[in-house]
Structure formats: C-alpha cells, structure tokens
Amino acid sequence: MHESAWERDEGAGPKLDGELRSAFGIREEIERRVRSGIWAPGERLTSERDLAEHFETTRVTLREALSMLESEGRLYREDRRGWFVAPPRLVYDPTERGTFDRTARAQGRVPVTRLLDFAVVPCAPRVSALLALPVGLPILRIRRQRFLDGRAVLYVEHHLQPDAFPGLETADLTGSMTEIYERDYGFSYGGMVFEITTVGLHPAAAEPLRMAVGSPGLLVTRAHDDRAGRRVDCDFEYWRHDAILVRVAA
Amino acid sequence: MHESAWERDEGAGPKLDGELRSAFGIREEIERRVRSGIWAPGERLTSERDLAEHFETTRVTLREALSMLESEGRLYREDRRGWFVAPPRLVYDPTERGTFDRTARAQGRVPVTRLLDFAVVPCAPRVSALLALPVGLPILRIRRQRFLDGRAVLYVEHHLQPDAFPGLETADLTGSMTEIYERDYGFSYGGMVFEITTVGLHPAAAEPLRMAVGSPGLLVTRAHDDRAGRRVDCDFEYWRHDAILVRVAA
DNA sequence: AAGTGGTCTAGACCACCAG
DNA sequence: TGGTGGTCTAGACCACTTG
Incomplete structure (x- = not known):
C-alpha cells in the first residue's frame, strides 16, 4: 500500500489527516513539497518544534520523518544548525x-x-x-x-x-x-x-x-x-x- | 575527547558508568564487544528491552546507539527480526x-x-x-x-x-x-x-x-x-x- | 538572551514472528 | 500466544548557534 509513495504521479492530491500524523505520512508530505519546488534546494526548514506542531505530532516522530528523508538524500542537516533541502548530486x-x-x-x-x-x-x-x-x-x-x-x-x-x-x-x-x-x-x-x-x-x-x-x-x-x-x-x-x-x- | 573512540587500542579498559549510559557510550561498548569477537559475525543480539535494561537506559536511547552502529556497518537488522553483528564486506x-x-x-x-x-x-x-x-x-x-x-x-x-x-x-x-x-x-x-x-x-x-x-x-x-x-x-x-x-x- | 537542535526519560500500543 | 521490534506520546534538560 505504501508502495505508491515511490510510484505516485507528481500531481497526486494531499494525504488523509490520519496518514499525515505518522512519520511515514509526514515524510511523504515533505517530499512532495520538495519535489514540487515549494521548498527550494538549499532552503532551511522551519524549526523542528514548528514542524511538529504543524503536523500535529511530537518532535521525536517528526525527527523520524526527517531522518528518513536524510537517508534518501532529499534533506540534509548541518549539526545544530537545522535542516535543509538537499541540492542535486x-x-x-x-x-x-x-x-x-x-x-x-x-x-x-x-x-x-x-x-x-x-x-x-x-x-x-x-x-x-x-x-x-x-x-x-x-x-x-x-x-x-x-x-x-x-x-x-x-x-x-x-x-x-x-x-x-x-x-x-x-x-x-x-x-x-x-x-x-x-x-x-x-x-x-x-x-x-x-x-x-x-x-x-x-x-x-x-x-x-x-x-x-x-x-x-x-x-x-x-x-x-x-x-x-x-x-x-x-x-x-x-x-x-x-x-x-x-x-x-x- | 570522543575522538579516542576511533583511535583507541583494542585492549583499552571499560568506560565509566556515566558514559555507558549515553547513546554514544553504549555505541562504544557494543563496538568493543564486536571488535573483540565477544559477539561474533552473524550473531543475533539479545532483545532491545534486555539491552536497554543492561545499559540502564530506555529503548529509545538504546536504539539510537544501535542505529549509529548500523550506519557504520558494524551491526545490521532484519525488519522485525532483530539486530545482528555484521559480517565482513x-x-x-x-x-x-x-x-x-x-x-x-x-x-x-x-x-x-x-x-x-x-x-x-x-x-x-x-x-x-x-x-x-x-x-x-x-x-x-x-x-x-x-x-x-x-x-x-x-x-x-x-x-x-x-x-x-x-x-x-x-x-x-x-x-x-x-x-x-x-x-x-x-x-x-x-x-x-x-x-x-x-x-x-x-x-x-x-x-x-x-x-x-x-x-x-x-x-x-x-x-x-x-x-x-x-x-x-x-x-x-x-x-x-x-x-x-x-x-x-x- | 532566546531559540534551536541533540539527547534522554518512562511510559504505551500495535503488527508481526516464532515457538 | 508471548515476546519482539516498530512506532508514538508528552514531556525535560543541555549545549550550542544566532540575533
């Protein structure tokens, strides 16, 4: 079922609220924003606390989502400086x-x-x-x-x-x-x-x-x-x- | 100070209790056991709950330590099956x-x-x-x-x-x-x-x-x-x- | 000085795997 | 079916970066 995350068309609609609150759902939503260019390469994301509040979850879960995107190479972080959208390789x-x-x-x-x-x-x-x-x-x-x-x-x-x-x-x-x-x-x-x-x-x-x-x-x-x-x-x-x-x- | 973790002689003694309870300290102790062969390649580690208790910490922190060793290639996991000592590449x-x-x-x-x-x-x-x-x-x-x-x-x-x-x-x-x-x-x-x-x-x-x-x-x-x-x-x-x-x- | 990321606690529930 | 790993909550403190 989650397989769709990697096959989905660019134009797919937003996810349900329930899915948005899991680490995987958050991962998908952030990835969508990065791919669509809403968040541009090199741009710094807002603070973890703000993002956690926006996705109605805790920092631990939010960081789990960010870490997934980090290991995929879509986001990166600079130690203690924050999270950024990764530029092309x-x-x-x-x-x-x-x-x-x-x-x-x-x-x-x-x-x-x-x-x-x-x-x-x-x-x-x-x-x-x-x-x-x-x-x-x-x-x-x-x-x-x-x-x-x-x-x-x-x-x-x-x-x-x-x-x-x-x-x-x-x-x-x-x-x-x-x-x-x-x-x-x-x-x-x-x-x-x-x-x-x-x-x-x-x-x-x-x-x-x-x-x-x-x-x-x-x-x-x-x-x-x-x-x-x-x-x-x-x-x-x-x-x-x-x-x-x-x-x-x- | 933590630099020593990568330079230390094989025979160095155990760490202080305080360091053992941090994710980094646990990482070092497990790495020591793997390198010294106490835990052999392919061997399955005991459960996360047991390890957390042994290191007097919580599962979240313990998993943080295991994840570090995973990204270094010293441990690996099989989804829902547990943690194992990684064989040579x-x-x-x-x-x-x-x-x-x-x-x-x-x-x-x-x-x-x-x-x-x-x-x-x-x-x-x-x-x-x-x-x-x-x-x-x-x-x-x-x-x-x-x-x-x-x-x-x-x-x-x-x-x-x-x-x-x-x-x-x-x-x-x-x-x-x-x-x-x-x-x-x-x-x-x-x-x-x-x-x-x-x-x-x-x-x-x-x-x-x-x-x-x-x-x-x-x-x-x-x-x-x-x-x-x-x-x-x-x-x-x-x-x-x-x-x-x-x-x-x- | 304020806000941030890094880290940690002490629980909890679920799906899944193995006995 | 019991124990496991995977996931999540709702806090907390610290060191550091930044304004």
Whole structure:
C-alpha cells in the first residue's frame, strides 16, 4: 500500500489527516513539497518544534520523518544548525584526476577549496597498505575541505612521500593536486585504484562537513601510480553521502 | 575527547558508568564487544528491552546507539527480526561481469541466488535512458535476490531487449547472466558504464533484503555494450550498504 | 538572551514472528 | 500466544548557534 509513495504521479492530491500524523505520512508530505519546488534546494526548514506542531505530532516522530528523508538524500542537516533541502548530486568520476573544480563548474556549481592543514606525520597503517611504505615513516599529509555552492560536501586527506615533493608547501594547495604534480614535479600518471564504501564519520571528517559524529558518509579511497608503476600518492575522500553520484565508464 | 573512540587500542579498559549510559557510550561498548569477537559475525543480539535494561537506559536511547552502529556497518537488522553483528564486506568490482558467485567464493563466502520473477514489462523511464529505447516498449525484466552466507545482501533487476534473447526463460537464471549471454547467444561484451549512489530503499527492494522501507542502501547501476557498441542490457543492484566494498583498478 | 537542535526519560500500543 | 521490534506520546534538560 505504501508502495505508491515511490510510484505516485507528481500531481497526486494531499494525504488523509490520519496518514499525515505518522512519520511515514509526514515524510511523504515533505517530499512532495520538495519535489514540487515549494521548498527550494538549499532552503532551511522551519524549526523542528514548528514542524511538529504543524503536523500535529511530537518532535521525536517528526525527527523520524526527517531522518528518513536524510537517508534518501532529499534533506540534509548541518549539526545544530537545522535542516535543509538537499541540492542535486554532483556527478563524479574518481578515475579522472584533479577534476573537482572543473567537474563542478561544468555542472553549473560553484566549487571552493579550503586548505585545513599541511603536515609531516607518521605513516598510518591504512596508508602503509596503499603506498607500500613502513608504518611510522614520515609522510606528507594535506587535509582539505571542499564546498559546493557554499555547502561543505567533502573532506579529503592526501598522503604522499615527502622526498618526492620538495618545497610543496610553497604551492597553492587549494587547487588541483594533479596540476601541481605535473607542472612543478613533472609527474605523469599511470594506473590507479579506487574503493568506495559507506562509513560512519569519525570526528576529523564529521567536523569539517558540519555533520554529527557517526553520521553516514561515503568514503572514496584513491591511489595513483606513475608511469613506472610506482605508487605516488593516495587520498581519502569523505563525502556527504547525499552530495555525490559516482559515474565511471570502463 | 570522543575522538579516542576511533583511535583507541583494542585492549583499552571499560568506560565509566556515566558514559555507558549515553547513546554514544553504549555505541562504544557494543563496538568493543564486536571488535573483540565477544559477539561474533552473524550473531543475533539479545532483545532491545534486555539491552536497554543492561545499559540502564530506555529503548529509545538504546536504539539510537544501535542505529549509529548500523550506519557504520558494524551491526545490521532484519525488519522485525532483530539486530545482528555484521559480517565482513564483500569486495566487489562492478566492471567485471558475472562475478558474484566467483567473487564470493574466492573470499570464502557462500553465495546463493534466487530467481524472484521473469516478465515482459513496459520500459520504464530510467531503463529507457540507459538502453536508448522508447518508454513503454516491452522489455524483459529479471528480478533476483542474492545471499551471502544465508543473509540477503542484494536485490537486482536486469532489463534487456526481448527479441535479442529468444527462449531465455528456459535457461537457469540463478547463475551468471553473462555466461548465459555468451554460451547461449554468442554475445561478447564491449564497454560498460556504472554508477554508484546512496538511496532510500523502495518497497520492491526493501522487502527481499528484509529491510525496512526507506532504509539506506547502495544502488549500483550498470549498463553493458556489445563489441559493436550496441547497448545490450542494464541492471540495478540494490545492496545492503554494509555488505559491500567496491574496488576498481583503472 | 532566546531559540534551536541533540539527547534522554518512562511510559504505551500495535503488527508481526516464532515457538 | 508471548515476546519482539516498530512506532508514538508528552514531556525535560543541555549545549550550542544566532540575533
């Protein structure tokens, strides 16, 4: 019976009062408003207390409905800041290199990158596995935060061998890493590997994404080789799960 | 401060009573038991009421903790059946063809496929976009359910042109579709495209996965061409988000 | 300072699953 | 049929964001 929620024509009428008061009914009504454009992408919803009153229910039930829409990617929240209508997903191809800015602009979005920090740190086990370096060896770590139309959608960690990139700290680290590699160090890429998996966000990723710790995220891990087959770098991309659609042609 | 939850050594001691009673503290304690193997993969947890009593909290808070672990992929639930410890993820490469069985066995898992149905249906819009066929044209749809070690992890819909595969209904549809194409119809593949995105499960996918409608899932969409560049088929794979890790070498 | 989201309590009823 | 998970109520306090 509820199957209709996913098959319904756009123009279907409002639900009965009884259904409106359940979490599922509220979910449907909000989804209808979002799809019809009554609530526009990026718009902040009114407070949970107001919405709960409007739907004649409690905050717990209302939040249940909002959470459903969050896991579907129609709404998103910023920790303690409120609920917002989710913008369209960015179509993203992890096999291409240094394309965040270009891809975003090609899709009519406004990308911004912020450098969080730049440090030499001991090689962590997961990095060791990807770069084939001993755990504890000093390596370069660059952490960045990336925005789409003002919304933080991505937290990235780049890990690379420090001796292969002397003087990297003087480069502009808010653009494409690939361009820097090519222009300043004459690197050209060979193969690559990527992984995609769902994760619960740890604090280091949750905070720059303005999400609550433990929220679901999509982790895209990438590792690149140069033409000689040497592993050059790897990165860990923590995406808001609702901000991205991966598309790859093989 | 809570950052330690993701960095802590395996052998760290139990938390203070105060922390144990918060959803986050409970999350940590359960995670510890899962990681240490006290609770084994596939094992069913005791009832929510028992757990709530054990942690001296209410069911609402307890469920909050369980939900965190669910979104992290450490626990999973089967609708109305209870909570279970999640088995390891299947490492899966969508660019390979017909590999569910082989991949699963190579990773020491026991795969099973069940045919749900086989029908000629009107071409849906999303299928039309992938197969470049008019909406409404009759096409073949095969729906299957796939298990890993007895757990339903995948619901798949295959869509193909009926006239290209006469007599397909007589084949064994619980194995690799690719093998059937090649052996019975002499097809050989050219390129392919795949997409990965998070979704809220609609009823048709949620039910065979034994999940609640609206739960988060991972949708892997694939479309294959033959060597002449003709689009042969497409499929929609709805995975339990915690059952899969996509890995692709490009 | 006010209002917000995040969290928690202590109940309750229902539909469903298993014994 | 008893126990389970799913859902819901009607409050409450706190930390934080915002004006």
